[in-house]
Amino acid sequence: MKIMVVDDEAPIRRWFSATIRKLSDEYQVTGSYAMAKEALAAIEKDIPDVVITDIRMPGMDGIELMKYARQRWPEIEFVILTNYAEFTYAKQAVAYGAVQYFLKSEVCENEIRDVLERISTGMAYKKQGDRAYLAPEIKERDWQQTAKGWGIDQDAVCGVLAFENFAGNIRQLLDRASAQYENARTFQNQGILYLFLWNNQGSLIGYGGMTELTHLVLEKEKQNKLSVGIASGTGTLQNAWQVVQQAEHALSYRFFEPDAGVYRYDQLKRQGTRTAEEIRAEYRDILERMACWSYQKLREKTDLLLKKAGLIQVDETAGSIDVCKRLALLLEEKGFQKCPDNPAQADLSARELKDIRECRQLCMDFIAQMEEADAPSNIKAVREAVRYIQDHYQEDISLSDLAKLSCLSPEYFCRLFKEETKETFGVYLMSYRLRRARELLRTTDMKINAVAASVGYSTAGYFSKIYKKYFGITPEQEKIKE
Missing domain, CATH: 1.10.10.60 (Homeodomain-like)
Structure with missing residues (x-):
């Protein structure tokens, strides 16, 4: 774990650096800086896992450093150093996501060890959860090269069906079901199976026909909870790539409507009323609520965010889903910090959050757990x-x-x-x-x-x-x- 120390007092910097190195060989002090701007420049070159920073420093202060850095690198954890006179600033820092604050006059080696161990454990849990929403995507250039090999002309009409939760024999079903189309190919990427249809003659591949095809597959594949996103369009290879992405966007609505089957891009495009930025604003509001741990308000705000997240505009679903899962992981991490010996932690951390229902349950479970721990x-x-x-x-x-x-x-x-x-x-x-x-x-x-x-x-x-x-x-x- 890479750790940076920022304080304008040299003795403080030396003591923290020496103490951290002594605690574990896994802790690497990557830099020690007297000014926040110097630290920020160093972060640009080598992103640390943890920044331990003073609040009051000449020029940019520690809270400004934290706010700026977390906007660009949200994975960095911050620990704040403060004096008694700056206690209100420390509470403000917690509202912006600081893991812990230390009083310089009282901090001891054991406290540093405890907080770094909690951060290290939380990072391990985050890595498990990140798999759910940080999967790599097919690059546009690679896809276009493949599509050219299929013989798609510049003016092709195309349709895309994106399947999630499919069984092994789904490819054979798709081959038979798509026989009415002149050209059809399937390809797979990160848990999604795509059926790409195109027509070089310019005749339409419409939503009606693709919806019928989808229901035919769903009827044959009753034992699976298939979810399908459908999109259609015309034009160049670049537009065809956009249709693939639109099918993904439509399919992603499954996160907000668990167990539903078919999602048509043309219908969903008219339903969304929220933007990803509005959802992120709700998330930031929850971070501020965590400063005082008002559990009732935290519960209400969390529930409101998850409800608004489902009203997202179709092209911005990824950002909304990301916020929902980050909120669940954040509450999980905070819950672990408050109850480090809870045996249920490992099981809950290993769960992949597949829909909004699971996110809500996980969030409420951990809010209740933290409230009980604080009782x-x-x-x-x-x-x-x-x-x-x-x-x-x-x-x-x-x-x-x-x-x-x-x-x-x-x-x-x-x-x-x-x-x-x-x-x-x-x-x-x-x-x-x-x-x-x-x-x-x-x-x-x-x-x-x-x-x-x-x-x-x-x-x-x-x-x-x-x-x-x-x-x-x-x-x-x-x-x-x-």
């Missing part, structure tokens, strides 16, 4: 918040203040607080203040307005109103009663 520490955070309320109930306390103290989002903190105390934050604070007020009314000679102020209410009138609503009697009656 003990989050319960502790709520209990600390309760103690804070009991110590500071006289002061102006807000839900957002307590959420910040707990390093949780307000929405998630609110839900956890209610689950642990059986009351909402507002009800709990009011109840605690009024119980303390009743104690003062019963045991002291303090006036009503003084009691109200001592438990956090600025006006005696409002205090009396909610006191009566809560206890059924006024503060004055409470004093008389005692």
Whole structure:
């Protein structure tokens, strides 16, 4: 694993470089740089797996370096170095995808070892998952050379059927089914079988005939869940190559409509309403949500992205599918980081994500897993918040203040607080203040307005109103009663 260290303090750079080299022979420090721009130039020449960078540096800072580098090389993992005064910057860095941040004054060798081991494991899992969407494609020049050998003229009319999930005898079926056409060839590439039809006379090879041919094959091949993408066009060899790609685009819609059979390019072209850039924007929004791990929001945003991904324009399906799978792999990686000893990790990591349904299931599984893993520490955070309320109930306390103290989002903190105390934050604070007020009314000679102020209410009138609503009697009656 190749690692780069970027910090304007030479002692920090030397210590990190020496520590990393000492941890494992598998860790190679490829560079140590004082300036982010120097590091960026070095990345251009030799892309590292991990960049450990300071936040505050002259010129370009560490967050700018990370944002720029991840746009061009999203596979690079970043670890951020920070001081106490820069904590908000560290949280921002996590929102942009940093794996970890270290406080310079406290970081130790074991922490570095742990994070590098997690990154190394995550990289291994990503390599397994990448097979699902980084398969190589036939190059246009190679295809045209082959097509010329078939005798295709410049003005040929052509149609393409792209088959996925086909059995071994499908070629014989296609040979018989395509006998009505003068010219037909099959070729295979990365799990897809193509039937290429052409007519040098210019007579049309239309969608209707190809759809009939497809249904004939599907009828014969009932035992297989065949998926077929169909496209048709006319013109030069270059246009013929575009028809091959259009058939692929149509077939890729199977990802969003699991178990469906036939996809016609002409019909799908009218259905798409989203662009790949809109889907990527949704993905970036989810990355920002991960900074505070608001699980409910994360779950909602993930579900929304996966729904919008299926509305993609037909020529941009590859980008949308890529985002869906990257999201699933990202959540898987984060889940592993939170639960490194989970025995289910290996099985889940080995799965190939074939459709949107599997992506959704994997994402939700890992969000639930991470939420469960955080539960003990989050319960502790709520209990600390309760103690804070009991110590500071006289002061102006807000839900957002307590959420910040707990390093949780307000929405998630609110839900956890209610689950642990059986009351909402507002009800709990009011109840605690009024119980303390009743104690003062019963045991002291303090006036009503003084009691109200001592438990956090600025006006005696409002205090009396909610006191009566809560206890059924006024503060004055409470004093008389005692």
